[in-house]
Amino acid sequence: MNRLFFQPHQAGLSKVEAAERTLRNINPDVVFETHNYNITTVDNFTRFMDRISHGGLQEGAPVDLVLSCVDNFEARMAINTACNELGQIWMESGVSENAVSGHIQLIIPGETACFACAPPLVVAANIDEKTLKREGVCAASLPTTMGVVAGLLVQNVLKYLLNFGTVSRYLGYNAMQDFFPSMSMKANPQCDDRYCRLRQEEFQKREAERPKQDEVLDMEEQQVIHEDNEWGIELVSEVTEAELQAASGPVPDLPEGITVAYTIPEEKGHAASDGAVVEDSEQSLEELMAQMSRM
Template identity: 85%
Template sequence: MNRLFFQPHQAGLSKVQAAEHTLRNINPDVVFETHNYNITTVDNFSHFMDRISNGGLEEGKPIDLVLSCVDNFEARMAINTACNELGQIWMESGVSENAVSGHIQLISPGETACFACAPPLVVAANIDERTLKKDGVCAASLPTTMGVVAGILVQNVLKYLLGFGTVSYYLGYNAMQDFFPTMAMKANPQCSDAHCRRQQQEYQKKAAENPKQEVVEVEEEVVHEDNEWGIELVAEVTEEELQAASGPKPDLPEGITLAYTLPQEKDGDGSGETVEETEQSLEELMAQMRKM
């Protein structure tokens, strides 16, 4: 937040206030509701859950999606607990301590693994994360990494809310190797969160009542009443014929293909012959062509 939103003239403002001012200047048509508090306390957690349940654009309606951009496990677990209890779909994101990798994750209570289903060691072992100190950890995060992860998160949000493309359940980013791992992880039946286990039971019940049916698409035969131009379909060119008519193919990395290759020159049929050079001008050549 400090590196993506905060501006020098906003010194003295809280992160929440600075973010609202910056975003409001970008798009004044967006309605903002800010709360500058710690969601892990009892009172604030209750209010946080209330805003998830009743904070939609229409008063009393739940919100569509929760985005988690917090920087510690305690806050993530609080969001996870609230969303599990309410059955609220949310997206979790983060940047690693080495500042050169990050991830986004779509969490659908009962369907996919929640944050407590496969917790990091610091959470599973009940270790206070503030006591952790690791050698080689970057003291300051890179705004470029944060910008990449934030962009991936927003792209996934747009696909989810607008219903296009493939929504990623988990998408990582490793800047050192330019690697983007992706996967989907099912919920853990032995999850430590009781609300997660309850959501799993409800999801399985709904899935049993409404099984997904495979849609088989049947191609309709195209019938042309007339064929004025005599157009007809012929067999496709085989790979061997295409190879024979194409030039040599260079070695390319996996996933890259050629759009075309230069045909090989054939000896003896004149196809490889070239026009001899001449000192005649273009106008003189054009005059000769007219006389032919």
């Protein structure tokens, strides 16, 4: 927060106030609501849950999504507890202490693993993180790593809210190797959070009530899109992969996950009507016309 939003003239302001002023200058059309308090205390946790439940753009409506950009496990667990209790979808993010790796994670209560389902060792072992000795920790975080992780988080938010592309369930970032691991974790039936277990039961019940895939396919086949065909439009088979390869040029050797949009066919001579190849004589149009006039 300090490295991405804070400006020198904002010295003395809290992180919340500094971030709000910087972001308001960037986009004054956005409506901001700031709260500067510790969400891990009992009183503030209740206030925090109330804003999630009634802090939407429409009066009294819940928020669409919660983004977690906190820097400690205690605050993450507080957000996790609140979202599990409310059934609120949220995205968790973080950067490692050595500032060269980070991650983003979509958490859907009951469907995906919550933060307590697969917690870090410091949480699983009930260790007070304030007592940990952090030797070898980088003294100054890298704003570049934070910027990359923040960009990945915002991109995932846009895909989720605007419903395009594939929303990542978990996406990591290793700056040392430019490695982006991606995976999806199911909720843990033995999770310590009782609201997480309750949300899992609700999710399994909804899944059991959903129509099976075969029933959905049968319904789609029975639907008639157009009873008449005034313009005589017909649906023909698409070009097969073999036909496409035959009409394309050579495909370069690419790493897994990367494909070419199109290929350039190999240059060949012009084909005659009998299938023979006619070589290019490199004669100009005037020379060819002169030859025809002498015939």
